[in-house]
Amino acid sequence: MLFLTTLIFPLLIHLGASCGSDEGLMKQKNFYRDQCKCREYVGSYAICYNFRCQNFPKYFQTSVKCFKISGSGIRDFLPGDFENLAHITKLHIENNIALKTIQPGTFKKLYKLATLSISFNPQLMSLNEDVFRGLYSLVSLQLSNNGFNEIKDFSTALKVSFMPMLTTIILTELHCSRVEEDDFAYLSGSKVRNIFFDGSQINYIHPDAFINLKGLRNLSVSDTLVEEPNVIEILQKIKKNKIPLMSLKLKLWGNKTRVPHQLFNVIGNTTITELILNENQFDIIEQDTFPKMLNINTLILEESKITDIKENALINFPNLKQLYLKENKMVGIPLGVSIRTLEVLDISRNTKPESSCFTFKFDNMASLKILDLSYNNIIRIYNRTLHGLPNLKKLNLFQTNILLISNNSFKELRSLEYLDLGDNDFPQISWVKNTFTGLIKLKYLSLEKCKIKFFPSNDIFENLVSLQTLNLRNNFLVEIPQDLMISMSKMKVLDLANNRLKPWQERLFINTAVENLIISRNPFTHLTKAMLQDIADLKVVDVSNNPFHCECDQLIQPIHSLTDERINHILSLLNQTNSFCISPETDNTIVEYYRSNLERCSRERIIKILRHTAPLLICGFLLLTISFVSYNYRSHIRYWIFLLKLSTLRRNQLNKKRDFIERRINYIYDAIVSYSNEDRNFVIRLVNMLESYDPFLKLSVYGRDFEIETNVSESVLKWAARSRKTLLVISNSYINSEWCAWEAAIAENHRLFLENERGECVNDSLVMIQLGSISGCSISPMMKYLMKTRILLQWEPEENKQNLFWEKLRNALRPRLNN
Known part of the structure; x- marks a missing residue:
């Protein structure tokens, strides 16, 4: 282990x-009470x-x-x-x-x-x-x-x-200042494995202080005042009591000018497998710096100001597998690091950008599986630079100022599964198909912070047949090439956070293996239907820290257009990362906004649809109605058109100067008489009184002067048009006669248009005679209107009043001069 x-x-x-960092937290709840x-x-x-x-x-x-x-x-x-x-x-x-x-x-x-x-x-x-x-x-x-x-x-x-x-x-x-023998007596039989005294003022630890901790595995006395002899005594007691201590940390322990050989000899004879000597000053590791340490498999010498490790300096570590040399002052991989058994080498942060180029060879390091060269000044990687690492699984080249990667530079790393090339300002010409040739087992690739705007060719990842995670965060990408997704059939995680992506309108993740999509910190203001459909097929998605505009059309409608199953899945995914609206009137997450505004937005959408479609529907209905009426009442329409033409002609006549006498030659008859057959005797007398005495009027009377033809409306209209006026003989029998009502309507309707701009009647072409009293409930609205607005003479049975009646009637029907 x-x-x-x-x-x-x-x-x-x-x-x-x-508990965790405040960084990235997007929402908080405050509570104040009792100070x-x-x-x-x-x-x-x-x-x-x-x-x-x-x-x-x-x-x-x-x-x-x-x-x-x-x-x-x-x-x-x-x-x-x-x-x-x-x-x-x-x-x-x-x-x-x-x-x-x-x-x-x-x-x-x-x-x-x-x-x-x-x-x-x-x-x-x-x-x-x-x-x-x-x-x-x-x-x-x-x-x-x-x-x-x-x-x-x-x-x-x-x-x-x-x-x-x-x-x-x-x-x-x-x-x-001290740790006494019985200070941890109550922990006898406990599961305590780790005790750390880092940075304490302890200057003495009783050798028997830990003998009750039979499970102790990790002990740290870093940056304390405990001296070498005391540590030796402690280790000897631990060994004697068969406590399997495996890790000893002596960080900042004061090794500046001398090497604690005696302590190292004791450590070499214990069960310790991990020795941590960070922030001590060894300068140069010589061949005699460390004695035989057969059990040590992990040696950590970080921040120790080491400039070189001489050849065979680590020969006394025959089982050394992990070596950490982070933040020292070496300008390359020293000869002493070439150890056949070494599996992990961390030599990051040794050179700086202004330093000379970091150099390295990997002779006799065929067992190396993890190599960390990050934060060194490498600049170039040639075809043979990484030669000799057939079993390497993880390579970290983050921020190594690489400006050039030759084609086929990684072709020998056929076991590599993890490659980090982040924070290197590669020129665009670096991205060619042969860049990643040979990486047939690569599962993770990071190109974070490489200032990538686009990929000149989508086949650069074609050789990465096993790639599962692609990290492209913190670049300048504007779109996701669809061919890119197709070329990496096994990719499950795609990280595109903090780019400049635009919402895509066509689906990108159809028939792909992508399960986890990270598109946080992009300028997305909304999620398109295509994006939502892609998200619905994922298991994890992060769209946090995007400037979402939570509006009905841009948020709720695209989501609501999907099936219920997909909506629930999308809301569950979005709820995991707390993606917030940037609208000033709300601090809700997208999910909260959707759930609280779905009903309102649905109503608004219906109203909006009705607002646009209602006029069309009304117009369509009216058009259908007009078409139906026009077809079924086409004869009546022709009649109304005729009336309109007639009224237009007469209106023009009324606008002419009235300096002439109305010419009788315009009409054949002075009046057409409309009556009920039951009033025939009165009509005979009427005709005799008007035609036999001055001014000798000429009347058009049904039965004597004309007969009804096949088309009733055409017949009545024709004879009414030949008569200067219309004379209605109104009685109860006339009002109750449907024919008389129809005859009166036709005779009068062609004259109703004759009104001035104030709606007042401008002629007296209709004259009515009322015979006796008339029942009000039988009179139609049309007849009531005519009786109120036109000339109406009441027939008087008394003989002494009849002369006045006939005089008034003759005056109403006679031609007169226009003023």
Whole structure:
């Protein structure tokens, strides 16, 4: 088993000191009460703070699993303070300058808590021996830089019965000067594997201090005052008690001008497999620097100002597999690194851009699997540069100032699975088909921050038949070539974050293996239907930090046009990354906006459709109605057209100067008589009185002067047109006669158009005689209108009034002069 402390230790520190970074957080919830300010960063952690906050805010609730109480004025933590936080897995009580006590029972309900940090609380002088009762799931405990003067101020609380799962104790920056023999006595039989004293003021550790920790695997006394003889005694006791210690960290341990040969000899005879000597000053590693160390398989010499490793300098490490030389001062791979057994070599950050070109050969390194050359000044990679690495699986060339990659430079790396070429300013001509020839097993390729605007040819990835992840983030790409997707049939992850992509209108991910698409931090203002259809086929998608305009047409309508199954899947994917609207009136995520505005947008869409289609529908309906009416009443329409022409002609006549006498020659008859047969006797007398006496009028009377032809309307209209006026004899029998009503309407309608601009009748061509009283309920609206607006004479049965009647009638019918 390889204990890579460069990976393990930072991870443990991260678990013990932080819940997560604020970077990238897009939404937070604030809460203020009793001087305590609490804030939740959604999906990350929650924190309560403020120096005026003197009591823990038990009322604050959060759904996140990491909680911090930091920078407060709380003096005491009491039982029940964390009752609302029983679900959390990480708790940080840090930087509380007034904190003095944590009472037993404070943590008793935190059954799920895995990481606890009580650090940087200067007035916290001790911990009660029962304070950790109930932390059955606790894995990592950090007690850094508090007010403890002795280890026993807190070690009596370190009991296996309270914390049976505890594996890591971080005691960095302690003010204690000694670690006594029984300080960890209560941890006998525990699962503790890791103890870190980094940066503490300890100058002595009792050799028997760790003999009860039978599972101890990793020990760090970096940057402490412990001296070489003390460490030797500790290691000898550990070996004697058969404790299988595997990693020893001596970072910043004071090796400046001399090499601790005696200590190295002791280490060589222990079970230690990983030796960490970071930030010591070795300058040059000679052949006699290290004694025989048969068990060491991992040697870490980072930031040690090494300029060279002489040939055979590491010959005493026959089983060395991992060598970390990060941030030294070498200008190339030294001869002493050429070790047949070496599998991992990290020699990153040695040369700077202004330095000479970093040189390297890989003779006798056929076992190398991981090579990190990042942040060196390499500039060029030729055909034979990477010769001799047939088993290499991972190669990191990030920010190596490469300006030239010759064709077939990687052709011998047929086992390579991971290649990072990020942050190199390659010219566009670098991207040709042969660039990646030979990389038939490559699964991960990073071209991040390479200032790529486009690929001159889409076949540059054609040889990457096993590629699963392509990282193109932080470039200048505007579009995703469709052929690019087709050429990489096995690609599952495509990272295009922070580019200049435009929304695509045609689908790109049809029949591809892509499952994870990252398109965050692009100038997308909306998601097209094609994009949504592509997203619906994915398992993971990140569209966060795009300037989305949450509007009905640009967001809800494209989503709503899909099937319910696809909509639910898309909303689930979008909800994972909390993609927010940039609209000033809302801070909702896309999903929240969709769900809260779907109904409103649906109504608005219907209204918008109706607003555009209603006029068309109305016009269509009217057109159909007009067509139907025109066909079925075509004869009547011809009649109305005739009336219109007639009225137009007469209106023109009325506008002429009235300086002439109406000429009778224009008409054959002075009036046409319309009557009911039941009033025939009165009509005979009427005709006699009007035609036999001055002014000798001529009347058109049905039966005497004309007969009804086949077309009733045409017949009546023809005889009415030959008569200057129309005379209606109105009685109850006339009103109840359908024929008379029709005859009256035809006779009069062609005269109704004769009105002036004020709607007033301009002629008296219709004259009516009323015989007796008439029932009002029988009179049609048309007849009522005519009786009110035209000349109406009442027949009087009394003889003395009849002369006046006939005089009025003759005056109404006689031709008269126009003024």
